[in-house]
Amino acid sequence: NAGVTQTPKFQVLKTGQSMTLQCAQDMNHNSMYWYRQDPGMGLRLIYYSASEGTTDKGEVPNGYNVSRLNKREFSLRLESAAPSQTSVYFCASSESVGYTFGSGTRLTVV
């Protein structure tokens, strides 16, 4: 009953460092998503993947890249982290209507 698993849960980066946030789902869902959550801003879509082999930009894609490695896994990469990317990142997956979210990665860029 894992659902959507995100790693790591917490991360501190220095400005300019790179890192990859990992996400895996075990529900055989076709669609996967990456969101960031900032105070007062709600959930903003960074990138999504409607199915294995496809990815598309969301509302706030700048500074990020994604890879849909297979049906289960969808990773988010920050090539050169900036303080503006300090946020909580959520991965989600869906098959029909509702999304299932992971528990988030809290990222701080100093």
Add this chain to the structure above:
Amino acid sequence: GQQLNQSPQSMFIQEGEDVSMNCTSSSIFNTWLWYKQDPGEGPVLLIALYKAGELTSNGRLTAQFGITRKDSFLNISASIPSDVGIYFCAGRNYGGSQGNLIFGKGTKLSVKP
């Protein structure tokens, strides 16, 4: 792009009180969803609504899909301390450019000091 206006932004509750929040949009949605986020966790789906006028309950929670398809309401009756958290509305329009969920900015429920 499409936006949802969710209100209130925050509210304080006292145990036993009823709580109401709503979401409005300038666009029509085919589906409305309500999520709750506990501190340190991801949002969890509470209620899904599929038809205009639909009224659906989940325990003490009741949500309605507005007749105009541009709004939705969530009511919590007889609130308890574990109701605190952030509640998000989300709408989906399969005819939209992405067909993805559009989220409101959330209503934060806290306990009255």
